Amino acid sequence: MKIAVLPGDGIGPEVTRESLKVLDALSLPQLTLFEGDVGGIAYKRHGHPLPSETLDMARAADAVLFGAVGDPECDSLPRQHRPEQAILGLRSELGLFANLRPAAGFPGLEDLSPLKPELARGIDLLVVRELNGDVYFGEKGERESAGGREGWDAMSYNEAEVERIAHTAFRAARKRRKKLTSVDKANVLETSRVWREVVVQIADQYPDVELDHMYVDNAAMQLVRSPGQFDVILTGNLFGDILSDQASACVGSIGLLASASLGERQTDLGTFGLYEPIHGSAPDIAGQGKANPVAAILSLAMLLRHSLGRETEAGQIERAVANTLTGDIRGADLGGTATTQEIGDAVIGNLKSIA
Ligand code: NAI
Ligand code: MG
Numbered sequence: 001m002k003i004a005v006l007p008g009d010g011i012g013p014e015v016t017r018e019s020l021k022v023l024d025a026l027s028l029p030q031l032t033l034f035e036g037d038v039g040g041i042a043y044k045r046h047g048h049p050l051p052s053e054t055l056d057m058a059r060a061a062d063a064v065l066f067g068a069v070g071d072p073e074c075d076s077l078p079r080q081h082r083p084e085q086a087i088l089g090l091r092s093e094l095g096l097f098a099n100l101r102p103a104a105g106f107p108g109l110e111d112l113s114p115l116k117p118e119l120a121r122g123i124d125l126l127v128v129r130e131l132n133g134d135v136y137f138g139e140k141g142e143r144e145s146a147g148g149r150e151g152w153d154a155m156s157y158n159e160a161e162v163e164r165i166a167h168t169a170f171r172a173a174r175k176r177r178k179k180l181t182s183v184d185k186a187n188v189l190e191t192s193r194v195w196r197e198v199v200v201q202i203a204d205q206y207p208d209v210e211l212d213h214m215y216v217d218n219a220a221m222q223l224v225r226s227p228g229q230f231d232v233i234l235t236g237n238l239f240g241d242i243l244s245d246q247a248s249a250c251v252g253s254i255g256l257l258a259s260a261s262l263g264e265r266q267t268d269l270g271t272f273g274l275y276e277p278i279h280g281s282a283p284d285i286a287g288q289g290k291a292n293p294v295a296a297i298l299s300l301a302m303l304l305r306h307s308l309g310r311e312t313e314a315g316q317i318e319r320a321v322a323n324t325l326t327g328d329i330r331g332a333d334l335g336g337t338a339t340t341q342e343i344g345d346a347v348i349g350n351l352k353s354i355a
Helices: 012-026 040-046 052-060 084-093 117-121 159-174 190-203 216-225 237-251 294-306 311-326 340-354
Strands: 002-008 032-035 063-068 098-104 124-130 140-145 148-153 179-184 210-215 232-235 258-266 271-277
Touching: 002 012, 002 052, 012 063, 012 294, 012 311, 012 340, 052 084, 063 084, 063 294, 084 271, 098 159, 098 237, 117 237, 124 159, 124 237, 159 179, 159 190, 159 232, 179 190, 179 216, 179 237, 190 210, 210 216, 216 232, 216 237, 232 237, 258 294, 271 294, 294 311, 294 340, 311 340
Parallel strands: 002 032, 002 063, 063 271, 124 232, 179 210, 179 232
Antiparallel strands: 098 124, 098 258, 140 148, 258 271
């Protein structure tokens, strides 16, 4: 089992250190870790946010454990040298087209949600966001128009792109409550019309999964009005970016939620993927021991489940995190005083009493 560890910059290395401690506590046999530079630290050391050695290391591994990138000292650099290009580059170079973002309420944290506690308690959903297409990767530019300069971005999805992400979502729904909501804007957009037609076709292969469709504006409203109605949400890159951030905020802190980005490549152990907390490099709290490592630790659990076939250990980590959050060890983001390291240690303590 080979894991490429890319801590990045800001709080990335701080939270990654805690997930590596958790990994170490599991004492998995035949595990090799490789560590690479990415983001601001990589730009400072190698002149590029995603050096080719780092990309090769990621390609050669069974999975990538990613921290965060976004060093503000690089803010004035041209776009291709900014730290964020590293994560975009990894997603496209490694063909990671499926972003899975689970959002579930943690018992005991309902009061931290901006929603009413009874609504927060009912959240248990998975956003399946397409990650390699849509308006983010379409042609774009600026041109002259009668109204002055005009910026434009082309939005498109072809059948093959929709098919592969739809299969990912249907398979995920099969393992959950068997309900899939495809979110689009088919009343207005041609992209969404094709999207919806393809999803309907694919649904024939999953008769056990209940499929419905929702326009994105309604979905945004339903997510705060009654989030408990959702099981799996399938959507494109742009709508998924927005709705998954919204879903995570409904749970409580951004420091709690993990994500997996998967492609088609299968290894002997599972699906190759990249795993990262949904938060960024948080420069405002970097270096202060204030970052909550839970999102990073739960990303490790997803890595063990999807890429290394270690469902047992993944479940143990998730239970250890849940037990930690119901205890009195809380970070600043949850109104407590525990440091990054103390939270990591508490998770390991709980893990040892489970495993
Ligand atoms: P952010 O997620 O880094 O921070 C937003 C707020 O949440 C901040 O107040 C931060 O202190 C807090 N926060 C984030 N993670 C936390 C944690 N684990 N524990 C406690 N509090 C936490 O988003 P922001 O500020 O918009 O972006 C900062 C930089 O990160 C930017 O350069 C941005 O481009 C980059 N970024 C990188 C991502 C990635 O590496 N995948 C994703 C999102 C942003
Ligand atoms: Mg986002």
